[in-house]
Amino acid sequence: MFNTRPRVVVIGGGYAGTVAANRMSRKAAVTVVNPRPHFVQRTRLHQFAVGNHHASGDYRKLLAKGVDLLVDTVTRIEPGTRTIRLASGGTVGYDYLVYAVGSTATRRATVPGVEEFAFPVAEFEHAERLQYALSSLEPEAVVTVVGAGLTGLETAGELAEQGRRTRLVCSGVIGPMLSEKARAATYERLADLQVEIIENARVTRVGPDGFTLDDDTVVESAITVWTAGFGVPELARSSGFRTDELGRILTDETMTSIDDDRVIAAGDCAAPSGEPVRMACQSALPTGLAAADTVLSRIAGEEPANLDFGFNGVGVSLGRHVGVVQFHERDDTPKEQAYSGRIASTIKDLGLKAAMAGLRVEALRPGTMRFLEGGRHPSNTATTEDRSRTEQPMA
Ligand SMILES: Cc1cc2nc3c(=O)[nH]c(=O)nc-3n(C[C@H](O)[C@H](O)[C@H](O)COP(=O)(O)OP(=O)(O)OC[C@H]3O[C@@H](n4cnc5c(N)ncnc54)[C@H](O)[C@@H]3O)c2cc1C
Incomplete structure (x- = not known):
């Protein structure tokens, strides 16, 4: 042909x-x-935001010989x-x-103030901007993460483990995709990290110094991180x-x-x-x-x-040392089986490393990855x- x-x-x-x-x-x-001229490990962007991972990769190692990169x-x-x-x-x-x-971050942010004042972590430049904002923040200032899906949980865990006063706000319960067992382990870890959790509350407006909830409560927050929804x-x-x-x-x-x-x-x-x-x-x-x-x-x-x-499951890192891993049926239905603690953190991290190793293997020997x-x-x-x-x- x-x-x-x-x-x-x-x-x-x-x-x-x-x-x-x-x-x-x-x-x-x-x-x-x-x-960009470099690969972005989006799965590490919450880490990049707090400065404990570069979240990047070198295309010279990740792309097969002969593949052209046009920036x-x-x-x-x-x-x-x-x-x-x-x-x-x-x-x-x-x-x-x-x-x-x-x-990327949600494209149709209907909540007033999100575009202007909130910090997403969906893209490299978002995380870079958040990292910069955190660098000049007083240690006692409160950082709020809105959204408690996997990205919100991981971001809150990372911030809190670094000693930031961290709050998590969500419209339902945290980790709606988690089983009872996995969610219980997540609550336990967030409590250890002293994360303040506000559940069943909707943010209706974001401003430069905080946000408003649907019961009209005004909450102060030095930085509001927005993880509610992807576009x-x-x-x-x-x-x-x-x-x-x-x-x-x-x-x-x-x-x-x-x-x-x-x-x-x-x-x-x-x-x-x-x-x-x-x-x-x-x-x-x-x-x-x-x-x-x-x-x-x-x-x-x-x-x-x-x-x-x-699918095989979901892994949530809650800081660098503790995580929660929940196993799934192949059709992505959660099983009750879950691990938490250091072992889960290790499994999660190995999964992320395996993804990068897989890219390198497929670059060296196309047709290998299964x-x-x-x-x-x-x-x-x-x-x-x-x-x-x-x-x-x-x-
Ligand atoms: C903080 C965070 C943590 C996450 N953790 C996990 C996790 O633990 N496990 C997991 O499975 N998933 C996780 N995810 C989700 C995962 O990162 C994404 O699902 C995954 O990156 C999707 O891969 P992709 O190749 O489809 O897109 P991407 O990785 O987003 O790559 C798309 C590329 O296309 C480029 N692009 C976009 N528009 C254009 C254009 N017009 N022209 C040229 N290039 C363009 C982008 O800049 C980007 O480089 C996480 C996401 C985030 C944000």
Whole structure:
């Protein structure tokens, strides 16, 4: 089908984009477009914010030989001409495009003051800004973390372990995805760290010196960290692709866009069958490999396989020495089985190191990395019918 090596552009050099680029590197001329010259370990950004990890990686070690890195931001995808537009002004052509732009802080912050006064930790520059703000803060000043999902819990744990007076506010209970056993261990650790917890309270306004709750209580806070909700970049939607409500590009189970079979997606920004998997490094790597395998199958003129992977659990670090690990069924349903304490902290840290080691292995020997299979049973699979309906130029 191709006389020369097909050109594949990967938008986004995170976990999904990097592993996909590596897997495709032997059969295609791959270019990764990423806004920074270094890899960001987003899973460590709460640590970067408090200054105990660099949360970075060296693309020279993480990208396979022959993969080009273009430091730029894609501003538009033009499927009609198979080109992408860059913030620097140029364009790049592709035969296949892997869309792996990841996620970010919530894009539609409806709470007044969040954009101006709160500190997210979803991206490298967010964590850098928070680190800077913390560096000039009086030791006795209170830092509030809004949102007690995994990111909020980890951020609060890290701050408190460093001796910061830390408060955690959430609209329900902490760690809603945790089992009773795992949540009990989390309460215990946060109590040891003297984290003040306010549950079942909604923040309705954020200001420079604090925030207001839904019962009109005004709470003072030197820094308010916002971890309530993730969003995804608007690029797919603004380029005319169909997305889910959040902006994740809609794909079939082979990770192919339902609008264009030259566009394959992976990681946090993809919604296969409109039923996205949980946003996680744990899913970004296997979906990145699945996207790459789909491209390789198409290049070879073969039918691509459906996404097939299973989760194994969630790990929460509550500072550097204590954590909670909860095991899951492959379909991501929590089991009762959980560990806490130092062992859980070690398991969690090993998981993060294994992800980075996996990227290096796939860079050195493309095709090596494997994951747990099973667990995904989407109720509807948007495949051929949906795609054939829409293989026309997009608005
Ligand atoms: C503080 C924190 C802790 C976390 N801890 C865990 C954890 O313990 N376990 C876990 O499984 N998950 C964790 N996560 C979630 C995990 O980091 C994400 O799910 C994962 O990074 C998604 O990988 P990805 O490759 O899809 O996207 P990303 O890692 O976000 O990479 C996307 C890349 O695309 C780039 N990009 C975006 N737009 C453009 C554009 N227009 N042009 C070019 N490039 C672009 C971005 O800058 C980025 O480099 C955590 C997240 C945070 C914020």
